[in-house]
Amino acid sequence: MLGGVKITSQAERFQRVDRNRDGKLQAEELRDYLINSGELREGVDEARLLREFAASFEPTRAVGYTSYEQAAAKLQQLAQKYPTLAQRVSLGKSVEGRDIWALRIGKQPEGKAPGAVITGCHHAREWMTVEVPLDLASKMLDGYARDKDMKKRVDSLETWIVPIVNPDGYEYSRTEDSWWRKNRRVNDETGCPKPKPPSGDFEWPTPVGVDLNRNYFDAKNPEMYRQPGDTPCSYQDDPSHTSDGPRTDTYRGPRGASEPETRAMQDLVLGRANIQGVVDYHSYGNMILIPWGYKTEEPANIETYRTLGNAMNQALGGDYKVQPSMDLYPTTGTSSDVFHANGKLAITMEIGTSFQPPASEIPATVDKLTRANLAFLDHFTR
């Protein structure tokens, strides 16, 4: 057991799991770790997740998934091939200075058509969530000339596709630690006292990373970032599954929207009145999540969400579950809550049954989810 503190760096995991083993990773230790960190949850393929977790102790193996550089090049190629239909745009720079790339797809001038935003990879280890938005971009543009439905979507909508919200974390996950979730902020100034290390020879490395999908902030609704009664600087993981502990996997950051990646997304979605809806990709669980994440109350437009969620589920084959985000687990500081509170239709997709399915599953998975994305876009297509 990990004493209630989630240990998130690979070095820390090595040390912690090493303490109880004799030369070889023990399945029970790995399983205990995943239970303790809340990762054996509803919708998991437990055997598969355990294999992926064990692999995170080995050199990383992101073979077959699209790298940050490849994704950036792919968006550029599409923009060059279809210059009247698409432009590649940098939404800002990550902590380590990488561009957060978007592809704007639409025939009409910017800001004129109803807008939708499709995002992937807030969380570094959720590799499949990069592939899904990329596939949508290709299919919309390659289909334009021969598919009248696709033409209608491109002609009448403005679709922003952001395959990698967290480029630093994604590359770190691909090359260093496949279990990495957060961005790559060095948390030297948290505003909280440092925790005591556990006894023994264990030493805390410098904490790194903010959970970008706990860092969204709306000044009109500060309780979405920090609930009343949630005391700052409590190092234990609190009941809302959001933490002030800089080494936990769900660290919300020193303050709301502290991270450039979060601000880039807030600027995109909240800074444009024409944006009406957002789909944010995560894994896993085979779920279509609708607001809210921070409270149980149903949104006033719950029927619209149910209709939209059911249409997306039908399009992808009907094996997903449409449910309020809160029913999976309570969260604060999420993009969906902040965007919903600002009048956007905000859907969170939890795709698949683990974080890093074999790359051989990419084609079938993206095909299925692109159908759901198109159903989402059709809600706004006139």
Ligand SMILES: [Zn+2]
């Ligand atoms: Zn996620």
